[in-house]
Amino acid sequence: MLGVKMAxxxxxxxxxxxxxxMVRELGFMDATVAAxxxxxxxxxxxxxxxxxxxxTSGELGDFLRLEKSSVSRLVxxxxxxxxxxxxxxxxxxxxxxxxxxxxxxxTLEALHEFGRQQVRGALAALTEAEQRTVREGxxxxxxxxxxxxxxxxxxxxx
Numbered sequence: 001m002l003g004v005k006m007a008x009x010x011x012x013x014x015x016x017x018x019x020x021x022m023v024r025e026l027g028f029m030d031a032t033v034a035a036x037x038x039x040x041x042x043x044x045x046x047x048x049x050x051x052x053x054x055x056t057s058g059e060l061g062d063f064l065r066l067e068k069s070s071v072s073r074l075v076x077x078x079x080x081x082x083x084x085x086x087x088x089x090x091x092x093x094x095x096x097x098x099x100x101x102x103x104x105x106x107t108l109e110a111l112h113e114f115g116r117q118q119v120r121g122a123l124a125a126l127t128e129a130e131q132r133t134v135r136e137g138x139x140x141x142x143x144x145x146x147x148x149x150x151x152x153x154x155x156x157x158x
Contacts, residue, residue: 044064083104091094
C-alpha cells in the first residue's frame with residue numbers, strides 16, 4: 001500500500017485517462033460492440049462461454065460480475081437469438097449448463113477476428129519491445145485491479 005500512497009496524482013490520473021481512452025477506442029461506449037448487434041455484456045458472455053466452455057448462469061454472473069437478474073435477462077436474450085442453449089446439468093438437476101450453438105460459435109469466431117484485427121492494428125504502430133511492454137503492463141494492471149477488488153470485498157465482508 002505504501003507504493004500507492006507514494007504514487008502521485010499525476011500517475012493515477014494518467015492511468016485513469018488512459019483507461020477511459022481505451023474504453024472509448026475499443027467501442028465500449030457504443031450501444032453495440034465488436035461489429036456485432038450485441039451490447040458489451042452479451043459479447044463478453046459469448047466470448048467467455050466460448051473460451052471456458054460449459055457454465056451455469058450463476059458461474060457466468062460471478063465471472064462477469066453481473067447481477068443475477070441481469071444475467072437471467074441476458075441469457076434469455078442470447079437463447080432467443082439462437083446464440084446459446086441450455087442443457088440440464090447431469091450432476092445437479094436444478095442447474096442448467098450454458099453452451100454456444102452453431103450460430104454462437106460463428107459469432108464467437110467473428111468476435112475473435114474483430115478483436116484480433118483491432119489489436120493487430122494498434123500493435124502495428126509499436127516496436128516489438130513496446131508490444132511486449134503493453135502486454136506485460138496490461139496483464140499486471142488487470143491482475144492488480146482484480147486483487148484490489150477481491151481484497152476490498154474481503155474487508156467489506158469482515
